Amino acid sequence: MPEILRFSTNIPEIISLKFAEGKLKPSTLPNTPPDVMFTLVDGRTMYLPTSAAEEIYRHRIQPQTPVQVCKRQGGKFEITPMRAEASAPSWQSNAPAPVQPAASTTNERAQVSTNSTPNALNPASIEMCAAMCSALDAVMEAEAYAARRGRGLTFSEESVRAIGLSIFIGNQRGAR
Secondary structure (H helix, E strand, O other): OOOEOOOOEOOOEEEEEOOOOOEEEOOOOOOOOOEEEEEEOOOOEEEEEHHHHHHHHHOOOOOOOEEEEEEOHHHOEEEEEEEEOOOOOHHHOOOOOEEEEOOOOOOHHHOEEOOOOHHHOOHHHHHHHHHHHHHHHHHHHHHHHHHHOOOOOOOOHHHHHHHHHHHHHHHHOOOO
């Protein structure tokens, strides 16, 4: 049985669809709308409300294309297609092209790098990207919380990297 991707509120996940279309799955609860099941390239499945699935269809998300999915308070989902940046400065000509949200979004922290084209991201790259984005989000929330409490707290880039790797390793071991 494939693993089901469970979304945490305000934690973005970077996914890639295996197929462009999902399958409508009726709810087992009375008076509850159906969900749409999508198969992901890493073998997991995800269930989205029909409104979020319609957003995927509206963006014309193709299989293997990285997409950021974030569940917000109240159960609303944000779907953000990812794209490769058009050109890099000349001093970065051999550097990997960053991947950024295709549309303007409030979550500017979703910028990631890859050494392959966005359509060729493998599942481990997508999971690592999601872990690093989650680490950065967690650190920023912790720093903001500390500031609200009148405390100074600053994480270094190395701390964010270590936290991201810990999240990635935990996910690989099944600690969701």
